[in-house]
Amino acid sequence: MKTLLIKNAYVIDPIQNINGETMDIAVRDGKIVDDVKNPDEVIDAQGMLTLPGGIDSHTHFSGTKVNFGRYMSPEDMRAGRTSRKGDMHATAGYSVPTTYGNSYRYAKMGYTTLLEGAMAPMEARHTHEEFRYTPLQDCLANTLFDGNWFALQAIQDGDIKRLAGVLAWYLSASKGFGVKLTNPGGTEAWGFGKDVSCINEPIPRFGITPREIIVKMIEANEMLNLPHSVHLHCNNLGKPGNYMCTLDTYDAIPDLNDKRQSLYSTHVQFHSYGGSSWKDFCSKAEDIARSVNDKPHIVIDTGQVMFGKTTTMTADGPMEFNLYRLYHNKWSNHDVEMETGSGVIPVQYKKKNLVNAIMWSIGLELGLLVDDPWRCILATDNPNGAPFVKYPEVMALLMSKEYRDKEFATLHKSTGKRVILPSLERELTWNEIAIMTRSAQARALGLVDYGKGYLGEGAEADIAIYPIDVATTDPTRDYERIINGFSSTEYTIKRGEVVCRRGTCTPEGNHATYWVKPHVSPKYDMSTDSTFIDDFNRYYSIRMANYPIGEEYIGRNVCMETEASI
Amino acid sequence: MQEIKDMVCPFCGCLCDDVTLEIENGEIVATDNCCAIGNAKFLGKNRLKNPIKKVDGKWVDITYDEAIDTAVDILLDADRPLLFGWSGTHGEAQCVGVHMNEILGGVIDSTTSVCHGPSILAIQEVGHPGCTLGQVKNRADLIIYWGCNPIEAHPRHMSRYTTYADGYFLDNAFRNRKVIVVDVRETETSNVADEFIRIKPGGDYAVLSSLRAILRGKGDMIPDSVAGVTKTQLIQVAEMCKTCKFGALFFGVGLTMAKGKYKNVRNAIEFVDDLNRHTKFTLTPMRGHWNVYGANEVMSWMTGYPYAVDFCRGVAFYNPGETTAVDILARKECDACMIVGSDPAAHFPHSCVEQLRDIPMIVIDPFQTMTTTLADLQIPVAVTGIDAEGTAYRMDGVPLKVKKAIDSDYPSDTEILTRIYDIMLEVKGL
Ligand code: SF4
Ligand SMILES: [Zn+2]
Numbered sequence: 001m002k003t004l005l006i007k008n009a010y011v012i013d014p015i016q017n018i019n020g021e022t023m024d025i026a027v028r029d030g031k032i033v034d035d036v037k038n039p040d041e042v043i044d045a046q047g048m049l050t051l052p053g054g055i056d057s058h059t060h061f062s063g064t065k066v067n068f069g070r071y072m073s074p075e076d077m078r079a080g081r082t083s084r085k086g087d088m089h090a091t092a093g094y095s096v097p098t099t100y101g102n103s104y105r106y107a108k109m110g111y112t113t114l115l116e117g118a119m120a121p122m123e124a125r126h127t128h129e130e131f132r133y134t135p136l137q138d139c140l141a142n143t144l145f146d147g148n149w150f151a152l153q154a155i156q157d158g159d160i161k162r163l164a165g166v167l168a169w170y171l172s173a174s175k176g177f178g179v180k181l182t183n184p185g186g187t188e189a190w191g192f193g194k195d196v197s198c199i200n201e202p203i204p205r206f207g208i209t210p211r212e213i214i215v216k217m218i219e220a221n222e223m224l225n226l227p228h229s230v231h232l233h234c235n236n237l238g239k240p241g242n243y244m245c246t247l248d249t250y251d252a253i254p255d256l257n258d259k260r261q262s263l264y265s266t267h268v269q270f271h272s273y274g275g276s277s278w279k280d281f282c283s284k285a286e287d288i289a290r291s292v293n294d295k296p297h298i299v300i301d302t303g304q305v306m307f308g309k310t311t312t313m314t315a316d317g318p319m320e321f322n323l324y325r326l327y328h329n330k331w332s333n334h335d336v337e338m339e340t341g342s343g344v345i346p347v348q349y350k351k352k353n354l355v356n357a358i359m360w361s362i363g364l365e366l367g368l369l370v371d372d373p374w375r376c377i378l379a380t381d382n383p384n385g386a387p388f389v390k391y392p393e394v395m396a397l398l399m400s401k402e403y404r405d406k407e408f409a410t411l412h413k414s415t416g417k418r419v420i421l422p423s424l425e426r427e428l429t430w431n432e433i434a435i436m437t438r439s440a441q442a443r444a445l446g447l448v449d450y451g452k453g454y455l456g457e458g459a460e461a462d463i464a465i466y467p468i469d470v471a472t473t474d475p476t477r478d479y480e481r482i483i484n485g486f487s488s489t490e491y492t493i494k495r496g497e498v499v500c501r502r503g504t505c506t507p508e509g510n511h512a513t514y515w516v517k518p519h520v521s522p523k524y525d526m527s528t529d530s531t532f533i534d535d536f537n538r539y540y541s542i543r544m545a546n547y548p549i550g551e552e553y554i555g556r557n558v559c560m561e562t563e564a565s566i
Numbered sequence: 567m568q569e570i571k572d573m574v575c576p577f578c579g580c581l582c583d584d585v586t587l588e589i590e591n592g593e594i595v596a597t598d599n600c601c602a603i604g605n606a607k608f609l610g611k612n613r614l615k616n617p618i619k620k621v622d623g624k625w626v627d628i629t630y631d632e633a634i635d636t637a638v639d640i641l642l643d644a645d646r647p648l649l650f651g652w653s654g655t656h657g658e659a660q661c662v663g664v665h666m667n668e669i670l671g672g673v674i675d676s677t678t679s680v681c682h683g684p685s686i687l688a689i690q691e692v693g694h695p696g697c698t699l700g701q702v703k704n705r706a707d708l709i710i711y712w713g714c715n716p717i718e719a720h721p722r723h724m725s726r727y728t729t730y731a732d733g734y735f736l737d738n739a740f741r742n743r744k745v746i747v748v749d750v751r752e753t754e755t756s757n758v759a760d761e762f763i764r765i766k767p768g769g770d771y772a773v774l775s776s777l778r779a780i781l782r783g784k785g786d787m788i789p790d791s792v793a794g795v796t797k798t799q800l801i802q803v804a805e806m807c808k809t810c811k812f813g814a815l816f817f818g819v820g821l822t823m824a825k826g827k828y829k830n831v832r833n834a835i836e837f838v839d840d841l842n843r844h845t846k847f848t849l850t851p852m853r854g855h856w857n858v859y860g861a862n863e864v865m866s867w868m869t870g871y872p873y874a875v876d877f878c879r880g881v882a883f884y885n886p887g888e889t890t891a892v893d894i895l896a897r898k899e900c901d902a903c904m905i906v907g908s909d910p911a912a913h914f915p916h917s918c919v920e921q922l923r924d925i926p927m928i929v930i931d932p933f934q935t936m937t938t939t940l941a942d943l944q945i946p947v948a949v950t951g952i953d954a955e956g957t958a959y960r961m962d963g964v965p966l967k968v969k970k971a972i973d974s975d976y977p978s979d980t981e982i983l984t985r986i987y988d989i990m991l992e993v994k995g996l
Contacts, residue, residue, distance in 0.1 A: 062867075064963055067863055067866050067867050068694075068963075070866040070867065070870055070871075071686070071689070071690075071862065071863075071866045071872050072689050072690055072693060072694065073690070074690055074870075074871060074884055077870035077871060077882070077884070081870070081881040081882060082881065083879070083880025083881045084668050084669065084880060087996075089665070089668060090668055090869065090877065090880065090881060090882055091870075092869060092870030092871070092881070092882050093870050097870075098866075098867055098868060098869060098870045099867050099868065100868075101870075122698065122964060123963070123964060123965060125957065125965035125966070125967065126863070126959075126963075126965045129657065129867075129957060129965070130867050133661070133867065133868065190846075191701065191705055191812075191846070192705065192811060192812060192846050193812075193842065193845055193846035321842065324693075330691065330692045330693035331692075331693040331695060331839065332689070332693040332694045332695065332696070333693075333694070333695040333696060333697070333848070334694075334696050334697060334698070334963065335696075335697035335698065335701045335848070336697075336698050336701070337697070337698045337699075337700030337701040337703070337704060338700065338704070344693075345693070538732065539700065539703075539704055539733075539734050540700050541698065541699045541700030541703055541726065541727060541964070542583050542700075542964065542966065543572045543583050543584055545571070545572040546572055546574065546583045546966055546967065550967065
């Protein structure tokens with residue numbers, strides 16, 4: 001039994017209502033305990049900001065499309081190479097790092113838990129293979145259902161219990177964590193090169209609307225008592241004027257859970273656009289934020305864009321094709337039969353490009369206009385808006401009006417006419433930044449019950465100790481110190497072990513895969529449902545027997561069992 | 567007799583996963599659903615017996631422990647080791663190979679460099695509009711096979727995924743789907759095509775460019791015949807492509823290795839890209855070995871590059887044409903090599919094979935091959951899909967677990983490679 005004592009830590013732990021107290025943290029056997037006698041290891045964290053380990057609740061770091069981003073982009077690989085050093089493996093890649101690259105760089109920033117935003121269940125095995133080589137973080141994966149034939153069929157038949165049964169089977173079979181919808185209905189339409197452009201427009205073959213898909217999925221999700229809510233990438237991503245669609249979507253969301261949100265709406269920056277074309281493109285962050293402020297059952301992440309080169313990747317195949325027709329760089333597409341789509345293209349966001357400058361502003365506006373930081377998560381939809389290594393800059397921008405103004409002055413000159421960012425005085429506090437980078441994620445994902453996101457007794461000892469002295473740092477002025485401090489921890493601790501010290505990582509971090517297993521009654525158990533089995537074997541190109549991911553793929557894991565109401 | 571269903575065939579990139587095996591006295595005695603070449607592998611008899619090592623030009627029996635020590639010595643003693651093959655083993659073993667290469671500072675490359683390497687170069691320039699094979703099966707009403715002969719090389723491709731496969735959106739798959747075959751010669755596949763485009767050798771690029779010109783309304787520029795193909799046929803084919811509901815282009819080494827190489831593939835990708843402005847169209851390389859695509863996947867996530875990765879400077883360095891196995895051998899740079907699950911002696915240019923013969927060579931393989939005869943050390947292993955298991959990636963990127971059917975005393979590739987790697991770590995104090 002290994003013990004560790006962190007002394008004199010300056011702790012901010014919003015879940016426990018600790019807002020800047022100097023205290024000791026004791027760890028035994030990977031968990032936080034009340035006290036330890038004669039600890040094996042002592043860390044003096046005097047004058048260092050100490051937070052629960054960072055959680056990224058929407059990032060693309062493992063699986064088919066991520067790896068395609070690497071495969072097709074030697075130029076990106078060249079841009080981020082390190083050699084083997086001590087126990088650390090070689091890494092490569094800037095916007096799509098290799099698995100070790102992701103793991104080390106996230107660890108350096110104090111992140112200890114990552115949710116892969118989009119996993120096609122048919123290719124889940126690949127995601128889990130990459131998790132195995134992401135050794136310093138706990139990994140979870142959202143399972144895609146936006147174009148799932150069995151799910152859409154159940155909705156068409158009005159059988160929500162069967163829908164829940166379908167979700168349950170796929171989640172367990174793919175060792176997934178949450179229900180993800182990417183452009184619901186649109187990815188199925190993309191099977192024949194089409195898209196949907198309105199949540200009230202019936203989709204091909206099934207004749208149901210995206211609105212029905214979203215609402216029914218939320219109902220089914222709640223029948224399964226899953227830790228997380230439905231996780232939605234709205235329709236019409238990236239299109240001028242799409243904020244109306246986003247608002248309509250939010251208006252349709254029922255409030256079905258009193259413990260957490262009923263909808264997690266991801267990368268909302270990409271869905272907050274006004275205008276009727278790129279010519280009159282403008283920010284509608286105020287309208288979106290107002291809607292979110294009114295609806296306590298919705299949580300968003302911002303999907304911040306930062307300037308520079310990156311790679312976009314999403315299950316939203318039609319969107320990527322549209323984007324490609326704007327950028328004309330290179331385009332990869334990968335439809336997954338009966339389930340979803342995906343696309344990958346490299347992009348560069350430029351300060352002098354008016355559209356890009358507006359996008360950058362919208363992300364920050366959302367972060368400042370949503371009142372409740374518990375419902376506004378900081379993320380870049382890594383790497384779509386920017387690679388995750390940019391998070392410290394995003395934090396600094398949200399904390400300092402001076403820094404925002406300085407950056408804003410370098411943008412395309414017309415930006416000010418299309419956004420309201422310069423008029424926003426709010427500067428986020430340390431506590432709010434802590435909420436938006438770990439505590440809100442833990443709560444939104446339902447991981448607090450599993451010991452994540454706080455530093456109280458019984459919690460997992462996932463701890464980030466930053467070389468930032470809060471007492472002598474004024475975040476509104478010292479934004480360089482904020483960026484440097486959040487970029488590299490003094491210590492990152494995973495399950496009680498120091499896995500990263502000033503950027504130097506250990507080979508293994510005792511990481512685990514978290515997945516859900518809802519228990520449903522035999523009537524809704526698809527593994528014995530003859531229609532399901534027959535159609536599966538008829539229309540998939542692999543056998544149902546070869547589909548589920550065995551435990552051998554997930555190593556150390558936490559199975560989150562739930563009792564479904566069906 | 568015991569029957570096992572839904573087994574995965576470890577022969578070609580189709581990775582058919584509906585094979586039935588009949589087992590008697592711990593041996594596979596028959597297969598069902600399998601094609602002839604897959605069947606031959608399941609029933610294959612020419613297994614290597616035990617580790618052997620060449621001493622003064624003679625083979626000597628050794629134990630696995632001795633074989634592992636010898637392999638470690640050979641690799642650690644080399645200045646420029648090459649770890650080649652990988653398309654005939656499972657992903658878990660490939661991962662160990664990458665780790666090993668990192669501490670050796672060697673070159674790791676797969677058979678990709680002699681089959682679809684040019685396809686990857688083209689994809690790295692212009693991307694890849696693709697899909698899983700079931701998407702084709704359920705939707706495609708037009709199939710193009712370009713420079714490949716699936717009836718011979720991927721015998722169940724047409725029945726499982728394309729021409730003869732029942733699909734959701736087609737009431738009569740065979741009648742509703744049109745098949746176009748493009749090749750320099752008649753083949754069994756061209757004989758069943760609705761449209762056969764016979765191209766003069768080396769004419770693929772020109773034909774693709776002509777089709778693209780017609781699509782873009784520039785048909786006037788096209789002469790009456792392009793590389794032996796009449797303008798009338800080109801116009802007709804362009805029309806078929808443009809008006810189908812879902813088209814799928816499959817291509818093989820007939821395109822990637824013909825004159826023009828990666829430029830041909832780039833043109834094919836851009837043709838498909840153009841077609842997506844009219845309808846839905848996808849493209850898929852017909853990957854040959856059952857897990858060659860897996861080797862690309864594993865190397866991409868572990869090193870950042872899909873093949874031909876050189877670690878001699880500590881960081882991953884990738885430059886096909888320089889860091890590819892054939893080039894390293896042809897330049898006689900390589901001074902020791904380890905071959906895992908492939909038979910380069912049967913496929914490499916003569917000068918490369920000579921170099922392989924002249925340097926210390928370790929071969930890890932279940933079967934006798936041309937390469938095993940040239941080896942200095944043979945380490946027999948279990949066959950993934952028969953007496954070993956592991957992950958493989960189908961030609962469309964779908965990962966499958968290749969299961970084990972019987973037990974044997976042979977160690978798996980992963981076991982052997984891990985033992986070699988562990989000793990290396992120990993020797994290097996890592
Ligand atoms: S087509 Fe390929 S994978 Fe399928 S049975 Fe034949 S050899 Fe095996
Ligand atoms: Zn995303």
